[in-house]
Amino acid sequence: MPAPSDRRVQKAMQSILDAMYDARDKKDQAISGIFEDLPDRKHFPDYYDLVKRPMSLNIIQENIKKNLYSGFTEFVQDCSQIAYNAKLYNRRNSLIYQHACILEDTFRKDIDDLMKAGTIGDIEVPMKTESNPGSPGGGSDNGDDKSEDDDVSDGAKSEYDPEDVPVSGVGTGGKVKTGGVGASQKALETEDDKKKRYRPDLMDLKRRRGRPPKVDTPNEAKIKVVLRGLRKEKSKDGRILFQPFERLPDVKQYPDYYRDIKDPISLDQVKKRLKRREYKNLDSFQADMDLMFTNAQKFNTEGSEIYKDSVVLQKLCHRNIEIERQKDDSEYITGPSSVDMQDSQTPGRMLKMSRLPLESIEHKGEVYRVGDWVHIVNPNDNTKPIIAQVFRTWKTTEGQKWINVCWYYRPEQTVHRADKSFFENEVFKTGQYRDHQIEEVVEKCFVMFLSRYTRGRPKNVGNITSIYVCENRYNEENKYFNKIKSWKSCVPDEVRGTDYEMFLFERQQFPLRVPSPLIPLLPAGAKEGDPPTEMQRGKENAPPTVGSIIPCPIPDPSTLNQAQAEPSPPPCTPAPAPVQPAMKFPPAHLQMQHGGGMQFGQQAAVARAASNPQTYQPAIPPCAFILPQNLGMSEEESKWFLRDEQGRVLWFSTPPVDPVGPASRILGHSLEYLAAKKEIEEKKKRKAREEADLGERKVKREIGRDEAMLFLVKALGVMSGNQGGYRQE
Structure with a gap:
């Protein structure tokens, strides 16, 4: 237990703490309420994930009352921790961040005054100035509970958004009503800032967010x-x-x-x-x-x-x-022009009232709904459209149709080490929720969680030609990857209870791993410890043009897929077998024709059969893919190829299958399987015989028991008769 501090030091602690309780902003309004208690763990669980040492004014007050501080330094560290935690968790532009700065200034001023007066000795105040310009938390709008998708691992970095100012904020204490831009925050604004708040034409409609906007019916x-x-x-x-x-x-x-x-x-x-x-x-x-x-x-x-x-x-x-x-x-649907411009109104609130939610949006013959995956025009690279999922659909009072989407990054748009490998067609969920006009949508695509991607492909996806796989979130703020525990936490609330049908593989098939696409950017002779390559951000409303790679030893590409390779069992007979070419999955830009009846799992069977000819090899129906726009072939060239009813060129993944096959081809089960099958059948027969014998013995025991009971009854009857006769005599 720490030694109790003397009364003089304890009195100095209490005077500083009282000043912090009485701290006020420029409008003479109290600011300490949010710092008095710790946040509710139920409403703000991510606060305790981020803040490793929570502290509040009431905790410090209790420590002073119980005389738990062994010295003034411990008290100073706790006081500094309060402002540090608030600035770490909240955005730099938020009201709570500003109040934390005021509280810290009040604390430092009182410390300086006490040192000048000689009440305390020279104390080094910890410089806890950590800030979080893109807080992942900060409460939720309208007092609603947080969505399952609110996850600090995305590192969602959001700029100041008047609409997204929470009704309940977090410092080191509980909730505080801000009502959008409250009086305390308006005290920090200039006249130009106030004018800009009421200028809808100056608002950035495509600003980035840490979560989807509220679009209520x-x-x-x-x-x-x-x-x-x-x-x-x-x-x-x-x-x-x-x-x-x-x-x-x-x-x-x-x-x-x-x-x-x-x-x-x-x-x-x-x-x-x-x-x-x-x-x-x-x-x-x-x-x-x-x-x-x-x-x-x-x-x-x-x-x-x-x-x-x-x-x-x-x-x-x-x-x-x-x-x-x-x-x-x-x-509840009011345009900005008719909003009464009072101090309580903000551009975010005016925009919110001008949104009319839509069940769906039709664009270029396609219908887009919440939950759909889309390609969006990428201003930085037209050949790599932005991969995103639709979270909100609405139209403005002027008739413009908008969607809010969550971006997914490609490997080359991230920052990673040179020894990191990726799945083919892999993407990563980010914390970027962006607004786009429907005209920016190129086409539909599809993203599958790894656990489903390895088991099949989606059915009934229309003309979708690009299917991606996702296993991780990408924290853009801290530049790290975090595995997704639940895919439902990544998709909109409206579609969490829905599912889609799939073409199933015969067995689980993992995609191939490939090296980092940014390895060519490494300078010659780069070694571990060298600075990473420079990231090219490009235009603002788009993912990075090129990410960054951190130098380190590069793995051998031939070893990336060794863990996934299936060892072939030893051949049962030395007889040679014809080797068929392994069949690979079609490129992402090819559209599969499912009408032929061949499923993706049957393709995998062909590849496995080539490596192990002793296994059973079923006949596989033909499978064809459609080449997009005939790959620029002229009419004279394309006439030599097979076409479908619409005149599109067909590409076949394998030569036609010979239904008879060569005489030397081995069909049927392996010897190991047949031996094991025979042993299993013999065990079943032995078990059946044992059960029959057991049943027969049980029947015999029951018959013997019945006969014994009958004999006993007869014996008792004879004895009773004899006794009766004796009494008559």
Whole structure:
């Protein structure tokens, strides 16, 4: 236990802490509230992933009261930690970051005053100035819980976005209402900044984000208004009535709840359904809310606190729903020109109100929906379109149609070591969520998680010709790769419950690994420890033109796929067998014709049969691929090739299959398999005989038992008769 500090030092600590509690901004508004307590771990789990040593003003106050500081240096380190944590987690442009700077200045000023007065000796204040210009966290809009996709591993670096200023922010404490750009933040703005905030024409519509924008339908906006009203309701003693309904009871603690309640539901389930847009009208939302309150009234005794709260909240819910039902949808779809320019309005809020969500967008004969994978025009390289997934679709009041997408980077657009290898057609999920007009979309594509990519290919994907594989996220801020644990966390809420059909392989097939495509950029004689090559960023609204490679020993390309190679079993007979050419998968730009009946798994079977001719080799129907635009061949040249009904040139992956085959071709199972099969059949026969013998013995025992019982009954009857006769005598 640390030695207690003397009263003089303890008094100095308390005076500094009191000054931090009383810290104010330029508008004379208190700023310490957000730093008094640690953030709620439930609402901000990523805070504790990033911040390794959480600290708050109340923790320091408790340490002073309990006299836990052995010296003034420990106290100074804890005080510095508060501002450090807040600046590490929040954006440089955020309100909390500015308040952390004010708190740090207040702390340093008081330390200097005490040192000048001689109250304390010379103290070295730690320079904890870490900042996070692109915070991965900072709360969520409108008080909603964070999506499963909010993941710090993406390193989502977002510029300051008035729309994305959270209703609840995080310093080292809990939540603080900012209302967009609050009074404290406006104190930091110049007059030019204020004018720019109200100029929609100066806003960057294609700004990068750390998460998709909120694009609510009028119905969803009304539901959120109702939920906010319920969560604000308090009792006379200040207790929040809605808190017990946030989540379901613990199964172990209340097992009888799940026996009595057949359809349990809580606010967590309601919010998930709202995110997935399952509520098409207020009636379906009201039905779930009524079910939640009815469950509480059914399980709890009448007159209990939760029973009374559920009655009050249910009445309030009905009243608020009726109020919202009377409102016209146009109140939630307002163009910027008609917005009242008050201090509470920001460009982000005006843009948000001017978005009308769309179920789908038609463009060049294709229909695009949330969850679709697309190629987008790349301003830096037209030959490498941006790979992205659609997260939002909307149109403005002027009729322009927009999508918000999450970018996926190619290997050559990342920063990596020279010894890193990649799968063919591999891409990486980033934290870049960008807005694009629908005219920037080139075509549809498809991205598969590695675990599914190795088992087959998607069915019914139309004219999609490019299929990519993804296994990792790419943290653009810290330049590292992180394996994706759950693919559902990477896709939009609306499609997490859906799936797609697949052409399955006969067995799992891993794609080939290839060296880094940036190896040619390494200078001659580069060795480990040398500086990485320079990244070429190119234009702003596009991935890097060329990434960067870090010099280190380059692996031998021939060893990259050794772990995936299947060892061939020793031949059963020395008889030679004809070797067939191994069949590779078609390039990404070729479209497969599935009408021939051949699946991708059958292609893999051909490759395996070539390496092991002793295995069973089924007949494989022909398979053809369509060459895009005949690869620039003239009409005279293309006439020598087979074509489909639409005149497109067909390319066959293998020569025609001889249904008879050479006489020396070995068909059937291997000797090892036949020997094992015979042994298994013999075991089954032995087991059947043993079971039959056992059953026969059991029947005999039962017959013997019955005969013994019958004999015993007869014997008892004779004895009873004899005794009766004796009594008569």
